[in-house]
Amino acid sequence: MPETVLPAEAVAGRRVEFAYYRDQDVYLPGIITAITDDPASLRVRLDGTRSNLACRADYEGIRYLDQVIPVPDLPMxxxxxxxxxxxxxxxxxxxxxxxxxxxxxxxxxxxxxxxxxxxxxxxxxxxxxxxxxxxxxxxxxxxxxxxxxxxxxxxxxxxxxxxxxxxxxxxxxxxxx
Known part of the structure; x- marks a missing residue:
């Protein structure tokens, strides 16, 4: 299996917009919380949620935004x-x-x-x-x-x-x- 090459924008703390495949025209704001070495290499937490989604860095439903901030702590x-x-x-x-x-x-x-x-x-x-x-x-x-x-x-x-x-x-x- 070919190794997945991450784009330079794929970094923890990068603000993103994410669309579920079935709702490709509805993008929700979120943040990359982690990068992993599995095929679904990004962990994205949508704003207002407490769990991460796993997706590939080249997933067509993710838009990388310019802003990179510290990953907020999970509310506890x-x-x-x-x-x-x-x-x-x-x-x-x-x-x-x-x-x-x-x-x-x-x-x-x-x-x-x-x-x-x-x-x-x-x-x-x-x-x-x-x-x-x-x-x-x-x-x-x-x-x-x-x-x-x-x-x-x-x-x-x-x-x-x-x-x-x-x-x-x-x-x-x-x-x-």
Whole structure:
């Protein structure tokens, strides 16, 4: 296999624009975070994301920009989640996340809004809200903290129960499995 020759522009810290193959006309801003010696030699982190994409330096969907800056550290620690952190889907205007163990988190302290979001979520997933496990009366108002994990972790963030006085604590509605 011929060795891939990197263009001079392919350096860590170079600002780029990246287009997914299926959306070739939509370019997203990002930065080269690393150069590797495998065939997909660039690691690119798109702005506002926490994970790297692997691509070849000659990929037709990458544009090298002039600016080279230090690679920003990956955000770590506690944070306030957004709809993007909950996979980008809103139900009745509220971010909802279901974990692998089937616990459901609704990112709102308001019980009426939480019930509406739960009903929309269950309807969208074909689940019966009258089934005891999904009954709106089972929603619990809880204080939690969200914390970013390292990039190679099993999941991007963890949620732990806390108290109202905890640093970066938010109130959510929680439906245990």
């Amino acid at each position: 620690g506690r944070f306030h989640p957004t709809v993007r952190d909950f996979d980008g889907t809103l139900y009745a205007g509220i971010p909802v996340c279901e974990f692998e163990d089937e616990d459901i988190v609704l990112l709102t302290p308001d019980p009426t809004t939480a019930r509406a979001a739960l009903a929309a979520y269950l309807d969208d997933h074909g689940m019966d809200p009258e089934y005891h496990r999904h009954h709106p009366d089972c929603l619990e108002l809880r204080w939690v903290v969200f914390e970013w994990q390292p990039e190679d972790a099993e999941c991007p963030w963890l949620m732990t129960f806390g108290t109202g006085g905890a640093d970066m604590a938010v109130q959510i509605h929680y439906l245990p499995a």
